[in-house]
Amino acid sequence: MLQLLCGRISQHGPALLSKPLRYLPFRIQAPLVERLLNRILAEPIQDGELDFLRGRRLQVWVPDLHYRLTLSFGDGGLFQLDDDDADVVIRGDLNDLIRLSAGKWDPDTLFFQRRLLITGDTELGLECKNLLDRLEPGRQPLWLQRLLAVLAGMLTRAEQSATNSGERPAG
Structure with missing residues (x-):
């Protein structure tokens, strides 16, 4: 039963999240996103690891959420x-980004595997990929580590369930 529930969430979760993200006005969304990201990335920011982004524009595009974060x-x-x-x-799907973050x-x-795509300025893209390599889960706030571990576990259960039933796993 748990694997079935996990499978449903992994398949339909992005669609459920996309509507609130799409309709939440920027003036409300931006301060929330900024506070959250600055809190999550407080240590790398303090260590100067994001200085390469100063005055540059990075976009995270999550196609299955129909969401772009610039x-x-x-x-x-x-x-x-x-x-x-x-x-x-x-660019990457939500389930892949969850597993990456976890x-x-x-x-x-x-x-x-072409599940994470980086386009645009090659040098800046390489800096971003290197930052992703350095952002270990142990550097994240404990509450986020726990949340990501639960979500990644659900995705693993869903994948196991799909494999056992002969279905194609979602992300």
Whole structure:
């Protein structure tokens, strides 16, 4: 029963999340996203690991959510931009990004499987990929580590269930 529930969530979760993200106004969304990301990335920001983004535009595109997050970096930390212009775009489905963030998959594996795509400024894209390599789950706040571990576990159960039933796993 748990595997069935996990399978449903992994298959339909992105569709459920896409509507609130699509309809949440930017003026409400931006401060929430900025606070969250700056809190999650507080240590790398303090260590100067995001300085390469100063004045540059990074977009994270999650196609299965129909969501694009465009960010830049300045004196106040990361901030969200209200447009789709970007120097570099990192594209990946939600389930892959969850596993990547939880440390279950590494960026190189996803990149070579073409599940994580980086387009635009090659040098900036390489810096972003290297940052992903350095962002180990142990550097994340404990609450986020736990949440990502639960979500990654659900995705693993869903994949096992799909494999056992002969279905194609979702992400």
